Each structure stands twice: as structure tokens, then as C-alpha cells.
Amino acid sequence: MARTYLGRAVYWTGIYLVDGLLVDSGPPNLAREVSRLVRELGVRQCVTTHHHEDHSGNHALLAGALHITPLAHASGLDRIARTEHHPPLYRRVAWGIRVPARVAPLDAWLETPRFRFQVIHTPGHAADHVALYEPQRRWLFSGDLYLAPKLRYLRADEDVHAMLDSLRRVLALEPQVLFCQHRGRVEHGAARLGQKLAFLLDLGERIRDLHGSGLREAEITRALPGSDLLWRIWTGGDFSKRNFVRSFLRPRGT
Ligand SMILES: [Zn+2]
Ligand SMILES: [Zn+2]
Numbered sequence: 001m002a003r004t005y006l007g008r009a010v011y012w013t014g015i016y017l018v019d020g021l022l023v024d025s026g027p028p029n030l031a032r033e034v035s036r037l038v039r040e041l042g043v044r045q046c047v048t049t050h051h052h053e054d055h056s057g058n059h060a061l062l063a064g065a066l067h068i069t070p071l072a073h074a075s076g077l078d079r080i081a082r083t084e085h086h087p088p089l090y091r092r093v094a095w096g097i098r099v100p101a102r103v104a105p106l107d108a109w110l111e112t113p114r115f116r117f118q119v120i121h122t123p124g125h126a127a128d129h130v131a132l133y134e135p136q137r138r139w140l141f142s143g144d145l146y147l148a149p150k151l152r153y154l155r156a157d158e159d160v161h162a163m164l165d166s167l168r169r170v171l172a173l174e175p176q177v178l179f180c181q182h183r184g185r186v187e188h189g190a191a192r193l194g195q196k197l198a199f200l201l202d203l204g205e206r207i208r209d210l211h212g213s214g215l216r217e218a219e220i221t222r223a224l225p226g227s228d229l230l231w232r233i234w235t236g237g238d239f240s241k242r243n244f245v246r247s248f249l250r251p252r253g254t
Helices: 026-043 059-066 073-082 089-094 160-171 187-210 219-223 229-234 241-249
Strands: 014-016 021-023 045-047 109-111 116-119 130-134 141-142 177-180 184-187
Touching: 026 059, 116 160, 130 160, 141 187, 160 187, 160 241, 177 187, 187 219, 187 241, 219 241
Parallel strands: 021 045, 141 177
Antiparallel strands: 014 021, 109 116, 116 130, 130 141, 177 184
């Protein structure tokens, strides 16, 4: 789903329904469409992959319309329950402003009538990010952990070291199919995640080499391939290549 302007989608986001379980609730500016969908599709529970408003934007609506308390990682409960004042313009245009919602903490496993999902804490993109793994089918509901094998930019608040650990953790499970929130269904899950891990390790090595040879942050950014100009302008610098440099050079865990 996506908000459109003049017939063009601003930013695609997916939500999934599996056996009555809604994985994320979509952006707040699509509340009307989500409200109709969740009633028609018989949603019985909802899980949050992470607090970003394109993923948790209609949680309050679920509580009001269907008396469902969505679940989220314990570290995300406060963020989702809080009003965010003055989010940047690009987020208001693309997704709208989230209505605060009460959410409950996830356990280690999440059950539906037919499936059992292992809840895997996968910080990096966001500190409260989780992925859901169904071991029988080897499905991974990957939230924003995958997105693409090669990323062109990073958000300012992302932690690339945590992201690498999270990728290794889910790769060890050898998932077969990924259900990515922005890419849709992705086959050969483990191979795709492995490509992303290899890309990031290579990028990190280049950044550290350039830093070791005396280049400063801005110079290293310029030396990296590809242009992030449009994303940088659109997001006011929140998405940029420079964030990769900062995150890789930041000591682990800080
Ligand atoms: Zn996100
Ligand atoms: Zn997202």
C-alpha cells in the first residue's frame, strides 16, 4: 500500500496477514483503507516488526475497532505509546502522523491456530526491530531487516554493527522465503540475506581503509560509489551515504 500523489506512489509499504495474525498495521495516512481491510479479513492479532510509523501507524485503530492489543518488542512499547511531536516533513508526507497506541510485550514465541513463530530480536534498522520465523515452512517475516541486497543509504538512527549481528542471527536459521515489508515476497531468503551481509561487510572494510589512510568523514562519503542526492534532499539528510560512514566508524554499542 502507498499514499499516492497525482497517481504516483510515494513509498510502498506492505502488511501481511497470516492465519489471522496481522504483521504490522501500515502507515497512518492509509487508516481508512486499513480499517476496511482488517474488518473484511478477520484479523485476530497484530504484531509489530518495529515502531516506525509506516509499520505501527494503525495500531490504535485496531484497538478501537477490533479490541486487539498489538504486540511489540518490549523496547518499543514506550515509543509506540508516545505522541511524536514534529516528525520531519518527508515522513508526514509519505506516511502521516501516528496516533499513539497501547501495545503489549512479545514473548519468545507467537502462536496462531496453525503456526508457531519464533520472535527474533533483530536490532540495527531500529532498536526494537523483530523478525518472525516459522521453522516448519522456513518463512521469515523480516520487517525492514532485508529491504535490498545493496543499500544506497542509511537512516541517521540506524546501527550498522547491530544490523550485521542481526543478519548473522537470522542467516543461521537458513530461511527459505522472506516476507519483506517493502519488497514483498523474496525467494531464496538465506542467499539474499547473505548477499546483504557480504555487501555491508565489504562496505565497512572500504570505509575503515579510507579512514585509516587519513580521509575525513565527508571525503570518505564522496569516495563511495553511487549518489544519494535525491534521498538526502527529500529526507533533509535523514537518509544518506554519510550515515553509513558515521555508523561504521562509531565504536560498536555506542
Ligand atoms: Zn523502518
Ligand atoms: Zn519500513
